[in-house]
Amino acid sequence: MKSTQVRNSLKRGLAAVAATFALFTGPAVAQEPIKIGAFLAVTGPAASLGDPEQKTLELYVGKINAAGGVLGRKLQLISYDAAGDAEKARTFAKRLIEQDKVDVIVGGTSTGETMAVIPLVEAAQIPFISLAGAVVIVEPVKKWVFKTPHTDRMACEKIFIDMQSRKFSKIALISGPGGFDKSMRAECLKLNKKYGIDVIADETYGGGDTDMTAQLTKIKNTAGVQAVLNPGFGQGPAIVTKNYGQLGITIPLYQSHGVASKEFIKLAGAAAEGVRLPGAALLVADSLPASDPQRSVAVAYKNEYESHFKSDISTFGGHAYDGLMIAVEAIKKAGGTDKAKVRDAIESTRRFIGVDGTYTMSPTDHMGLDLSAFRMLEVKGGNWTLVK
Secondary structure, three states, X not given: OHHHHHHHHHHHHHHHHHHHHHHHHOHHHHHOOEEEEEEEOOOOOOHHHXXXXXXXXXXXXXXXXXXXXXXXXXXXXXXXXXXXXXXXHHHHHXXXXXXXXXXXXXXXXXXXXXXXXXXXXXXXXXXXXXXXXXXXXXXXXXXXXXXXXXXXXXXHHHHHHHHHHOXXXXXXXXXXXXXXXXXXXXXXXXXXXXXXXXXXXXXXXXXXXXXXXXXXHHHHOOOOOOEEEEOOOOOHHHHHHHHHHHOOOOOOEEEOHHHOEHHHXXXXXXHHOOOEXXXXXXXXXXXXXXXXXXXXXXXXXXXXXXXXXXXXXEHHHHHHHXXXXXXXXXXXXXXXXXXXXXXXXXXXXXXXXXXXXXXXXXXXXXXXXXXXXXXXXXXXXXXXXXXX
């Protein structure tokens, strides 16, 4: 009798222990959110880039959670506004890593912010998908760092190919002081000879400048200039474009993908008419042929974003969409949030169709896009059109 009581008591004890263990290790772990960290330039001079990035992350984290989350877990977005400031970006990245303990970081609106954070994410060994444009972010390859936007080098090449087709061989550059501006200018100066193009004028402007007529007047007075290229992002290129019109300069003006949004056209006004730049298919999504593999993805994102926020899409929000979706797919493939496994899964991304292009990454390519991902666009009638 006593033996039976002991056995029953032991069974009840073991059952209680098992129930307690399940309480703390089963449902609790299953419900623990997957933390997506971000630092973005939501305000400040690069707000036209960072604001749609923030909105996109919020929108799609909400949609993913409404559909059941990822691997049965909800996503939690933890985002800070670095306002385009590299030091703030470092501070927030450190907080994301050490205090918030995020699983992956999708952010870094500008090149300056991104480059300031790279040493931290490399030391912490956390997957980081940047939303900035400069090629220096992924060349040379850093183990834990990836990016979604097309590079400044690709922009130079796409522009020079277009210039070649229009028989332009002598051009002028005008650029700003930002990390992207400097990097793209440097890349263009490495590549111009390859395309038979001479840079015969090279002007710069300051970050706080509100008038670039002096620099543009020098370019206007330089004999032989056939076209002007303005590597840059934020408000500077819009000012350049307005001043360009005010001075009555009639030779073609090229901008970079750093201003690939309707906001640039609004800021530059009528002077934007005829401006060309390389951009993502997203800006002309409705004009893409039905056979284009990006059309359905780009149109779906465009419709979702514009209906939700009642505002125009920009390629910058598209960078965030691609970054988030690549991270989510990697977490699924890794079967969890083990950082090394997620990093490996991002690096093994193959033929992922995003709004910026079709990504295929590798140990030697942490962006995964080629030149075909860029479309040459021109402003016509106050809107982006595809150059045929």
